[in-house]
Amino acid sequence: MPLFVLPFPIIDPIAVSVGPLAIRWYALAYVAGLLLGWWLAKRIAANDALWGAVRRPAPLDVDDLILWVAFGVILGGRIGYVLFYNPGYYAENPLEALQVWHGGMSFHGGLMGAALGAFAFGRSRGLPALPIFDLATAVAPIGLFFGRVANFINGELYGRAADVPWAMAFPHGGPEPRHPSQLYQAALEGVALFVLVQILVRSGALKRPGLVGGAFLAGYAVARIIGELFREPDAQIGFLAFGGTMGQLLSLPMLALGLALIVRARRSTPAA
Structure with missing residues (x-):
């Protein structure tokens, strides 16, 4: 145990x-x-030079897209948490699964919900799915960055015992x-991943549908697998086989799908 331990900055979880x-x-x-995502997405959607001839949502479409995605994130995140992290408890207390204000969200479930919301939005507008996903x-x-910072403020999802300064x-x-x-995960999943996808966007990756989305999936999976090495696993689940965690297990299909999208996009001809 280190001789000096940093005190946890007590911040009231209630802002107002x-x-x-x-x-x-x-x-x-x-x-x-x-x-902030809505604001940046409108700017990206409006920049013709980034897309070439790829059909994508117009800036005004982003106003509706954000609602579809937000609904998918909340619904999918809650369902994912119930199914992946605490199915036994919610099987005995099914009404509590509806009490989202008590906490409990799964990123992997939220991602699936957001993807379904984006797909449904594309079908309603006659737009291809991959540019919307990108x-x-x-x-x-x-x-992701703001969510991890909020986890820190709440003092939840903390790390494993350590002797670092x-x-x-x-x-x-x-x-x-x-x-x-x-904070590790905020840096990896938020800052580092944001820099990665923005470099790709600015270098013309949107002209190859699926490349940005695949890089995000693979990048997040790697960041999450690394972050889980320092995070205390959920008490009701603990460690899985070979010392792995549920977060790492759920990230493996993301990694495979992301790499598959990258390979597919790289083999395509960029839209001029």
């Missing part, structure tokens, strides 16, 4: 409270991610100093 109404940082993280994933790391004792993690793994 007016009478019985309480707005939490976690909810604001979702709002900030969606608004556009959505080009801005998705913004929401920046280890800290979390309020619900016992006396042991632990990795601030939420």
Whole structure:
């Protein structure tokens, strides 16, 4: 155990409270991610030079697309958490599965919900699916960053016991100093992944439908697998075979699908 342990910065999870109404940082993280993602997606959609002849949503279409994706994220994230992380508990308490305000969201479930929402939006507008997926994933790391920072503020999803100089004792993690793994994941899944997809966007990857989306899937899978090495696994699940975690297991299909999309896109002819 290190001689010095950083104190956890106690931040009230409730950002604003007016009478019985309480707005939490976690909810604001979702709002900030969606608004900034919406703003950037409109700018990308409006830039003809980035797309060439690829059919994609018009800037005005993004206003509706963000609603479809937001609904998919919330619904898919909750269903994913119920099915992947705590099925036994919710089988005995099915009504609590509807109580989203009590927390419990799965990124992998949210991703599937967002993908279905984007696909349904494309079908309703007669647009191909891959350019929509590319556009959505080009801005998705913004929401991931804010979400991980909110996890840190809540003192949840903390890391494993550690003796690094920046280890800290979390309020619900016992006396042991632990990795601030939420911040590691904010850096990997948010900042690093955002830089990666934006470099691809600016270098013309949108002219090959599926390339940006595939890079996002593969990049997130790698970032999540690395981040899980420092994160304490969920208590109700623990470690899986070979010391793996549920997050790592769910990331493997993402990695395979992302690589498949990258290979497919690289073999295609870029839209002039």
